[in-house]
Amino acid sequence: MTHKIAILGASGYTGAELVRLIATHPSMEIVALAANSKAGMAMADVFPHLRHLDLPDLVTIDQIDFDAIDLVFCGLPHATSQKVIRDLPKTVKVVDLSADFRLRDPEEYVKWYGGQHDALECQAEAVYGLTEFYREEIKSARLVAGTGCNAATGQYALRPLIEAGVIDLDQIILDLKCAVSGAGRSLKENLLHAELSEGYHAYAIGGTHRHLGEFDQEFSKIAGRPVKVQFTPHLIPANRGILATVYVQGDAQVIYDTLSKTYENEPFIQMLPFGQAPSTRHVRGSNFCHIGVTSDRIAGRAIVIAALDNLTKGSSGQALQNANLMLGEEETAGLMLAPCFP
Amino acid sequence: MTHKIAILGASGYTGAELVRLIATHPSMEIVALAANSKAGMAMADVFPHLRHLDLPDLVTIDQIDFDAIDLVFCGLPHATSQKVIRDLPKTVKVVDLSADFRLRDPEEYVKWYGGQHDALECQAEAVYGLTEFYREEIKSARLVAGTGCNAATGQYALRPLIEAGVIDLDQIILDLKCAVSGAGRSLKENLLHAELSEGYHAYAIGGTHRHLGEFDQEFSKIAGRPVKVQFTPHLIPANRGILATVYVQGDAQVIYDTLSKTYENEPFIQMLPFGQAPSTRHVRGSNFCHIGVTSDRIAGRAIVIAALDNLTKGSSGQALQNANLMLGEEETAGLMLAPCFP
Amino acid sequence: MTHKIAILGASGYTGAELVRLIATHPSMEIVALAANSKAGMAMADVFPHLRHLDLPDLVTIDQIDFDAIDLVFCGLPHATSQKVIRDLPKTVKVVDLSADFRLRDPEEYVKWYGGQHDALECQAEAVYGLTEFYREEIKSARLVAGTGCNAATGQYALRPLIEAGVIDLDQIILDLKCAVSGAGRSLKENLLHAELSEGYHAYAIGGTHRHLGEFDQEFSKIAGRPVKVQFTPHLIPANRGILATVYVQGDAQVIYDTLSKTYENEPFIQMLPFGQAPSTRHVRGSNFCHIGVTSDRIAGRAIVIAALDNLTKGSSGQALQNANLMLGEEETAGLMLAPCFP
Amino acid sequence: MTHKIAILGASGYTGAELVRLIATHPSMEIVALAANSKAGMAMADVFPHLRHLDLPDLVTIDQIDFDAIDLVFCGLPHATSQKVIRDLPKTVKVVDLSADFRLRDPEEYVKWYGGQHDALECQAEAVYGLTEFYREEIKSARLVAGTGCNAATGQYALRPLIEAGVIDLDQIILDLKCAVSGAGRSLKENLLHAELSEGYHAYAIGGTHRHLGEFDQEFSKIAGRPVKVQFTPHLIPANRGILATVYVQGDAQVIYDTLSKTYENEPFIQMLPFGQAPSTRHVRGSNFCHIGVTSDRIAGRAIVIAALDNLTKGSSGQALQNANLMLGEEETAGLMLAPCFP
Secondary structure, rough: OEEEEEEEOOHHHHHHHHHHHHHOOOEEEEEEEEEEEHHHHHHHHHOOHHOOOOOOEEEHHHHHOOOOEEEEEEEEOHHHHHHHHHHHOOOOOOOOOOOOOOOOHHHHHHHHOOOOOOHHHHHHHHOOOOOOHHHHHHHHEEEEEOHHHHHHHHHHHHHHHHHOOOOOOOOOEEEEEHHHHHHOOOOOOHHHHHOOOOOOOOOOOOOOHHHHHHHHHHHHHHHHHOOOOEEEEEEEEOOOOEEEEEEOOHHHHHHHHHHHHOOOOOEEEOOOOOOOEEEEEOOOOOEEEEEEHHHHHHHOOEEEEEOOOOOHHHHHHHHHHHHHOOOOOOOOOOOOOOOOOO | OEEEEEEEOOOOOHHHHHHHHHOOOOOOEEEEEOOOHHOOOOOHOOOHHHOOOOOEEEHHHHHHHHHHEEEEOOOOOHHHHHHHHHHHOOOOOOEEEOOOOOOHHHHHHHHOOOOOOOHHHHHHOOEEOOOOHHHHHOOOOOEOOOOOOHHHOOOHHHHHHHHHHHOOOOOOOOEEEOOOOHHHHOOHHHHHHHHOOOEEEEOOOOOOOOHHHHHHHHHHHHOOOOOOOOEEEEOOOOOOOEEEEEEOOOHHHHHHHHHHHHHHHOOOEOOOOOOOOEEEHOOOOOOOOEEEEEEEOOOOOOEEEEEOOOHHHHHHHHHHHHHHHHHOOOOOOOOOOOOOOO | OEEEEEOOOOHHHHHHHHHHHHHOOOOEEEEEEEOHOOOOOHHHHHHHHHHOOOOEEEOOOOOOOHOOOOOEEOOOOOHHHHHHHHOOOOEEEEEEOEEEEEOOOOHHHHHOOOOOOHHHHHHHHHHEHHHHHHHHHHHHEEEEEEEHHHHHHHHHHHHHHHHHHOOOOOOOEEEEEOOOOHHOOOOHHHHHHHHHHHOOOOOOOOOOOOOHHHHHHHHHHHHHOOOOOOEEEEEOOOOOOOOEEEEEEEHHHHHHHHHHHHHHOOEEEEEEOOOOOOOOOHHHOOOOOOEEEEOOOOOOOOEEEEOOOOOHHHHHHHHHHHHHHHHHOOOOOOOOOOOOOO | EEEEEEEEEOHHHOOOOOHHHHHHOOOOEEEEEEEEEOOOOOOHHHHHHEEEEOOOOOOOOHHHHHOOEEEEEEEEOOOOHHHHHHOOOOOOOEEEEOOOOOOOOHHHHHHOOOOOOOOHHHHHHHHOOOOHHHHHHOOOOOEOOOOHHHHHHHHHHHHHHHHHHHHHOOEEEEEEEOOOOHHOOOEEEEHHHHHHHHOEEEOOOOOOOOOOHHHHHHHHHHOOOOOOOOEEEOOOOOOOEEEEEEEEOEEEEHHHHHHHHHHHHOOOEEEEOOOOOOHHOOOOOOOEEEEEEEEEEOOOOOEEOOOOOOOOOHHHHHHHHHHHHHHHOOOOOOOOOOOOOO
């Protein structure tokens, strides 16, 4: 059986990544691609690397007949996404890649995103899309909220440790190194090649990055008490990748064993041998997440490092993984592409 | 039916690329990986990006039982390759990725590679591996010689034009821009990141690049008279890609039509609309070749630009395409991965 | 004696480059920096790398008292520049970095830039700013028109050869590889890091690049008859640099000797030993131009390759070199910085 | 008065950087360049970017007449350096760029560098070369030990804070992001462009990096009790730069004021406005260090970020700054070059 798929926001990087992945999926067919600002264009003109595929032309969202759609991937900007999803027929399954349905508490949404939510009933319904930890809920969900790409990386490193109680909850520091495609295809001076190439810097310093809302929500829920982590992202001159260096206080071997046990049957989470460090180059273009653990020379300290591709496992790959579950397909369908190195 | 595959020289980039592609191939199984200098190591230790695959450990060539192998990909260095292939059982099919069997005339081999050939009988048997132009011979070949990556790119732009007689054979200039993975994983000062990043230059200037042997052989054969092109490669700070800017004298529209007709049913060669220029970013990690044609402001001049990924269509992808034909499989099996952009 | 300097368009890359160079100039003082869109800001907020300098805040052009200025560098956009310069007091010397005064023939201006010129009397007065070839005129000029960066590179390779009559004037091909800072700090999708990094392509193909107007003007003037070159620029994933690979028909040794003789006393033009190829990395951040010549395997063909930094020798360094001459200073003042490698 | 300078190890990046800086120095003359493996070559053949300079050819160390030398910069590999410096005449001043004389305690040297020191008397004499904190000792020193580039960066962020007692000494985490030129010009697989470009990773994890010896020595000395920091370096796909993100516990405003006061008269250390983050691109190619401080959302936590160019302020620029002091010259001579951006 072939599922009919629509992608909204198809002219952005996450839209293109979805098309790339679905191109080799055995049971999905892309029947509609929407991008209001580029409606009428052929996808090959917006993304020439997809030229070999037989894809529908871009349309406006209004032009899509959603009764003929089984599942919608929604890659629209934050705030826009919630209004569009609110108005979709309830018979359509939705995987949202925006931030609009990630936070369960409407007040937290206001705090981090600075405006009232326009689709509170959908927000109540949405399932948080970190597949490995919400698998069962996702299988029966109608609306799944894709996680932040930084938020996913940090959670892969930390959730099992918080759950198992093997680290000090008040001494967690996440130093993230993010590639530039996470900022999307928007025209901003600091995303220009001449600005970014050969230079790097911290941004959203001091605990102001919105993905902290997700960390707070999820870590506090697992711990059963408020947990606040310190989180500083850095922009790195590379196109794909997130590397999370996580400083924790606890026994490194116990930490390693806890993570290894949690992920031993996960198809996409790969534990490196103890003491090895992952690299973004080894996950590029794939849905895999590599995790390494080492002890520090200071007793009682450990470093957990997680690497994934922000566009794949951090966004569109995660979305497809969730869609597979929602549609009753094999979870790994279309996602076993090996990383593209060098 | 699953074909048993061995890869010799598996610790190089072309070896890793073959593993990446075969990972999603429906009817090939990698049963042996050889790399004499790294025998005994797990492939995941040499190429951590392949960690998720269930691969045999690296062995020496001697340790392989070739009676259990259907096809060998040979990614060994030039000169070494010919001796190894000469001594393989004749029941094994071979796709060679080195330069050893590309030139049909032993004297040309001596001229370009500077030593006597050690496997002249194999050289006589080998079929030149430019799939689109040697498809029938490849289907029945035992030994196929992979082309040079630059040689492939230039030929895609020029062969149909020479064949059709629509350009001046004495005024052909190929200005190639090559990414660094084409130089392999060897330790050379000029391949260091600190040397290459943010800088670019011509190399093998003056008509000294060995791939000219292939151009001379193939173009002269097609034309029925000696054809010598001018060819200058440049090393560009990027990992994957070849962009061939080909300056020819002829009618641009006729040139475009000639190429379009030649490639209209080819699964991997994509003609862009007239007047558009391809980019390496749009073929990265894929087996596709994009070709654009435009007329110059000087009457009677045209520019043909071809872009492909040197590791895929220029090397390992081509090798797999040929192996598919030799084994009676679908030519495109394992090769329809969309390019990885951004 | 210290000359009072104003820079108009100080928030662009050429403006910043001028400040960088003038920072160590022994006899220039920057007394005004104008950038209408960022007036009121400190230069350190627009360009933090200039933080250590004691610079005036950005103002609008209207706010500058030009009676207190000896020389103006005008780094405004094309078309804007001509109006501003037209209205400056005639007592002020001007080095323009835009394209507005490069073409001597008003009709050629209309042809390449698509509109009537608004300052024809200034256009008549302007001296073409290719220092090495217009040195005497520049010394006594009030208004000097900076050349195009591509145009400068190609002319360094070709002017002496056309002048000496040692190459075929109808068979000249310039294949240029340009770094991205040449496109300025403007917000365009194709200048984003995620678009450009690890990819490269030709642009302005078919003889449509505006710098051809300069080539036509200068080469025809030298030759005493119309000369049209074929010119294809390519955008390369690097920040600084232009590499011009110039294909000519003539005797390589004669060509080399001609260039060597022309440039033997030039402080900034460096001839490499015969047969060597220059690299952009070896001129980065400097005012030097490296030129190499080699013969091709095809008799009667030669390749001339010139490398320079588009922001320095191709733009702001050239401008400062010209300003030095106009102000009676040592031509090399502030310009002997060694290239920044790696 | 012109000082006669020799550079040992002139074929490495730090040697080239010294030549670049000294090229515009008003009172230094390079009279000898040594590189045993490349003796006999012209410097322009080893580093073509220095082609415009009138430099002596490379020689072996034995060939240098040290009686004619005022000061030697020694850029030799660790362990080699100590033997060479031990045997130099004591009339020659020496700035060593290796690690050989950084550690005051011979046992610490053995611990971090794994062998007995061969010049203990010189080790006793050497002054630690962090200019801003050892200025007076350096002025009268004969032998100055250049600091590690990572060690310098971390100390600029932390020394005043430890001295002032405004942070918790047991909760200091340094997460460093280092560009690749810090690893030198050596031929290692992980330094190849194809390996490093578009990828990044942690290395020397767990507190094993040798620069920790310097941190331990200096921080403990200042604090008057043992201080151990947690330090994880990361290799970033860029050529120049170190960014140290330092996580500390203390009052951010007090921290900012402490740093601002310490550095208010320093010519090369620039404090950013409170709450701003520095970028490596804004110090590239210069001797400046930018420092930013911000408070975290978690009360009592602050982030100090320092950026410098590893080859300049982290190595050769620091060496020249020290040499200026040792020779009685202006400390900033030859070092006021503005950063090269973009």
